[in-house]
Amino acid sequence: MEDYSRLLEAAIKARHNSYAPYSHFRVGAALLTKSGEIITGCNIENASYPAGICAERTALVKAVSEGKREFEAIAVAGSLEQFDEAGVLKDELTAPAFPCGICRQMLREFVDPESFLVLTAAEGGKVLKYTLAQLLPESFGPENLA
Numbered sequence: 001m002e003d004y005s006r007l008l009e010a011a012i013k014a015r016h017n018s019y020a021p022y023s024h025f026r027v028g029a030a031l032l033t034k035s036g037e038i039i040t041g042c043n044i045e046n047a048s049y050p051a052g053i054c055a056e057r058t059a060l061v062k063a064v065s066e067g068k069r070e071f072e073a074i075a076v077a078g079s080l081e082q083f084d085e086a087g088v089l090k091d092e093l094t095a096p097a098f099p100c101g102i103c104r105q106m107l108r109e110f111v112d113p114e115s116f117l118v119l120t121a122a123e124g125g126k127v128l129k130y131t132l133a134q135l136l137p138e139s140f141g142p143e144n145l146a
């Protein structure tokens with residue numbers, strides 16, 4: 001199995017730029033292209049709540065807008081922010097975060113759901129791995145409109 005540690009590290013690092021003053025749920029994502037490039041994203045919330053965007057879609061729109069459309073995997077690292085006694089933000093993950101339904105569908109547009117991998121980082125270095133088809137079975141995609 002391929003080693004996705006570089007991708008997971010990029011997702012964890014991208015989480016540092018998360019703008020989540022409303023939910024305090026900070027998420028980073030890292031999308032791997034088939035040519036080995038990594039494009040990162042974070043969630044960006046908004047005072048008008050529905051205008052916010054998830055980390056996974058930030059990474060995807062960055063990539064597609066730069067002409068990249070072939071992807072192998074995405075790594076996600078998200079959890080509620082926590083502070084230590086001194087009020088310093090702790091850089092710790094807790095339960096694994098999974099892409100929401102909208103992000104799953106947006107990814108579906110550009111990938112083969114049977115082979116595209118979704119990795120999610122959790123506490124203690126734990127990593128869960130699924131294909132997109134496992135997370136979005138019987139999905140609707142571009143071929144349905146062809």
Ligand code: THU
Nearest residue numbers: 023025027043054055098099100
């Ligand atoms: N969020 C993501 O960015 N990705 C996920 O996988 C789950 C949820 C964001 C959206 C919102 O800014 C916050 O997390 C709470 O829902």
